Amino acid sequence: METTPTPYGTPDAPRLAVRGEAHLEVDPEIARIGVTVSARGTDRRDALNDLTRRNATALDLVKSYGDAVERIETGAFSVTPELTRQGRTERVRAYHGRVHITVELTDFTALGELTTRVADLDLTRVDGPWWSLRLDSPVHREARQQAVREAVQRAREYAQALGTGLASLVELADIGAESAPAYGYGGPAGGMRAASYGGAPDLGDAPPLDLEPQRQHVYATVNARFTMTPPDLGA
Structure with a gap:
């Protein structure tokens, strides 16, 4: 007969x-910036040609940093007419074009200079940086292992308080394995640090921005169940 x-x-x-928890504070591995290139013209083809030229200039500048740039991705592209009303009719007053580019860097020494130079381009906006860790960063594994060790240590301390020891591990569960992830970043990886719009006066050789990497917070939590050697509670 099987027993429950x-x-x-x-x-x-x-x-x-018991529950085991870990919290690590480490330096980021990646910095991302968002670049928005804009163009405006009364003729759609002229606006599109201008946008193409500005986009190529921005990409060439970013690519000139070689291995410091790990990834470049072009996101949304748009050319939108600006309408104006004349009496009962509407006509196109101008065309606005935009291209969004995401740049990912691993060399933070080049980040400040690149951000300044890109922000100095005409009709170009820079957002970021946003700091983060890689998805496969060994820091995540270290946090999980530390949480497990903390759970075992906590269980041993409870058992020792009863004058006994642990017998076997019954269950080890990653908190959130059936719902939300249990580990990750302690809040957003970073906020908006720099923004620049075209139309500003020529700054010449603008000094690079001094950007301090934002420390990342990695958490891990596990639940663990053990069996103990029966304690002698009559002692």
């Missing part, structure tokens, strides 16, 4: 449930 496991253990095999 007792969720709280038995007198011969008391069950102990």
Whole structure:
């Protein structure tokens, strides 16, 4: 006859449930900036040609930093007419074009200079940087392992308080394995640090921005259940 496991253990095999947690604060591995290139013209073809030229200039500048730039991605592209009303009719007053580019860097020494030079381009906006870790960063593994070690240590301390020791591991569960992830970043990776719009006077050789990397917070939490050697509570 099969017996149903007792969720709280038995007198011969008391069950102990604990939680292990880890919090690591580390330097970021990646910085991302968003670049928006704009163009405006009364003729659609002229606006499009101008946007193409400005986009090529921005991309050439970013690519000139070689290995410091790990990834370049072009996002949304748009050419939108600006309408004006004349009496009961509407006509196109101008055309506005925009291209959004995402740049990912791993060399932070080049970040400040690149951000300044891109922001100095005509009709170009820069947002960022946003700091983060790689998805496969070993920091995540380190946090998980630290959480497990903390759970085992906590369980041993409870068992020692009863004058006994741990017998076996019954269950180890990653908190959030069936819902939200249990580890990740402690809030957004970074806020808007720099923004520039075209139309500003020529700055010449603008000094590079001094951008301090934002420390990243990585969390991990596990639930662990053990059985203990029966303690002698009469001692």
